[in-house]
Amino acid sequence: MxxxxxxxxxxxxxxxxxxxxxxxxxxxxxxxxxxxxxxxxxxxxxxxxxxxxxxxxxxxxxxxxxxxxxxxxxxxxxxxxxxxxxxxxxxxxxxxxxxxxxxxxxxxxxxxxxxxxxxxxxxxxxxxxxxxxxxxxxxxxxxxxxxxxxxxxxxxxxxxxxxxxxxxxxxxxxxxxxxxxxxxxxHNGVAYYGFEARNDIEVSVEIKNSPTLNYSKLQKEDVEFKFSEDPEKNKTWDYLFGIKERYNIEVRDFSFTELRAIKNRIYMNKEINNGNSYDTVLNFEIMNYELDKYNESKFLKVAFLKEMKNKPEWMAVYNKH
Known part of the structure; x- marks a missing residue:
């Protein structure tokens, strides 16, 4: 009409x-x-x-x-x-x-x-x-x-x-x-169309190594992101909705809690845990989060925990106890 x-x-x-x-x-x-x-x-x-x-x-x-x-x-x-x-x-x-x-x-x-x-x-x-x-x-x-x-x-x-x-x-x-x-x-003239069938955008988290890095209180500059799919459309999405800034805040908000939960699973519940390693516990948590990854920002928690697997200094700290 x-x-x-x-x-x-x-x-x-x-x-x-x-x-x-x-x-x-x-x-x-x-x-x-x-x-x-x-x-x-x-x-x-x-x-x-x-x-x-x-x-x-x-x-x-x-x-x-x-x-x-x-x-x-x-x-x-x-x-x-x-x-x-x-x-x-x-x-x-x-x-x-x-x-x-x-x-x-x-x-x-x-x-x-x-x-x-x-x-x-x-x-x-x-x-x-x-x-x-x-x-x-x-x-x-x-x-x-x-x-x-x-x-x-x-x-x-x-x-x-x-x-x-x-x-x-x-x-x-x-x-x-x-x-x-x-x-x-x-911005650059291209964007994802809201009703178009496409693959999920996979998010990767990178924790930057530095002399001042403190996992109990991550700073904005410590956390970076990578995204799959179309780079130009991802940039537009970030421009429109402030994706990187918001994800950065989200990861820093839950990072300490997630690490503490991993620690508790390893040390405070040894009988239930059966002596599983840090890496094994992380894999279990990642698998569990991926079952419902768009609830409670679990897709970001998955990305964060996968990055933790790449930090041997942290695995060594946990595994030596």
């Missing part, structure tokens, strides 16, 4: 035909149901009468390009920015298209229910935030559910305001506190 309004109605505006005469019958029902919507649609229609043929072509092209979310993420298409479009898009269309998402889309009789969409995705796929993997997503039963994020923000790409392919459930930290209105185009 939005495509119809933008491309077939506004981009065909003229003095020879009224706005209502161009409306599809289904959209006309909505148009007549909400006075605020009718007023805004009519105002924009009048503004669009002065558009040139090139202006109309530019708007149509922007609509289709900016709704090709997968291609935009891959970098095979570049989004068309508001600055390159006629003024009517910025001054009038954008504010109305924001209203298509809220409040219009909130009305289930109009276009479906955002809550049902969120609940279906979280119930089937997104137990933790798909952008950071750190935050547990609120379930369908919770009143305080997480956010639906416009990956390409409405304020910059209003034509994709109600495109569910542009709408991904994410945690509040990723959406409001990290990403905001940032886009891949501000």
């Amino acid at each position: 939005l495509e119809h309004l933008v491309c077939q109605v506004w981009c065909n505006a003229s003095n020879d035909i009224t706005c209502s005469n161009l409306l599809d019958r289904k959209f006309e029902i909505i148009y007549n149901a909400y006075s605020w919507l009718k007023i805004d649609v009519d105002v924009i229609y009048e503004k669009c009468k002065d558009l040139t043929d090139d202006d109309r072509a530019d708007i149509r092209e922007a609509f289709f390009v900016n709704n090709s979310i997968s291609e935009l993420c891959k970098g095979t298409l570049k989004p068309i920015e508001l600055v390159d479009l006629p003024d009517v898009v910025t001054t009038h269309m954008t504010s109305l298209l924001k209203k298509f998402y809220t409040p219009l889309l909130d009305r289930s009789e109009v276009s479906g229910d955002k809550l049902e969409y969120y609940n279906a995705l979280v119930g089937e796929k997104y137990k933790t935030c798909p952008c950071c993997g750190l935050v547990k997503m609120e379930s369908a039963e919770s009143y305080y559910r997480e956010d639906n994020d416009h990956f390409f923000p409405i304020s910059k790409y209003p034509f994709a305001s109600v495109n569910f392919r542009n709408l991904i459930p994410v945690c509040e930290k990723c959406n409001k506190k990290r990403k905001g209105t940032k886009t891949p185009q501000e």
Whole structure:
């Protein structure tokens, strides 16, 4: 319906035909149901009468390009920015298209229910935030559910305001506190597409050796990360969601607790442990965490414990007792 309004109605505006005469019958029902919507649609229609043929072509092209979310993420298409479009898009269309998402889309009789969409995705796929993997997503039963994020923000790409392919459930930290209105185009132009099937990104932790290294209180500069899959897309993800900084804090927060737990398993429960070595205990913990690796940041704990296996000085300390 939005495509119809933008491309077939506004981009065909003229003095020879009224706005209502161009409306599809289904959209006309909505148009007549909400006075605020009718007023805004009519105002924009009048503004669009002065558009040139090139202006109309530019708007149509922007609509289709900016709704090709997968291609935009891959970098095979570049989004068309508001600055390159006629003024009517910025001054009038954008504010109305924001209203298509809220409040219009909130009305289930109009276009479906955002809550049902969120609940279906979280119930089937997104137990933790798909952008950071750190935050547990609120379930369908919770009143305080997480956010639906416009990956390409409405304020910059209003034509994709109600495109569910542009709408991904994410945690509040990723959406409001990290990403905001940032886009891949501000970095290197490529990103992971939220609904694309792909391999998990494997995370590796490296603890940097230094004279001041203290495992009981790791510092920011002691911890580094490596990621599998696409390096350029990983950089974009880090730019959008602050991945390395947040992972660094997370690892330093749990590192001492994890090492103490390993120590307890080896020394304080010798009868249960049956004299297993430090390496054997680590392997057991890693295997256990990998069974449910996206719960309680266990994928980072796995990476951290694997790095501990590469620290012979620490294995020697534990094994000599």
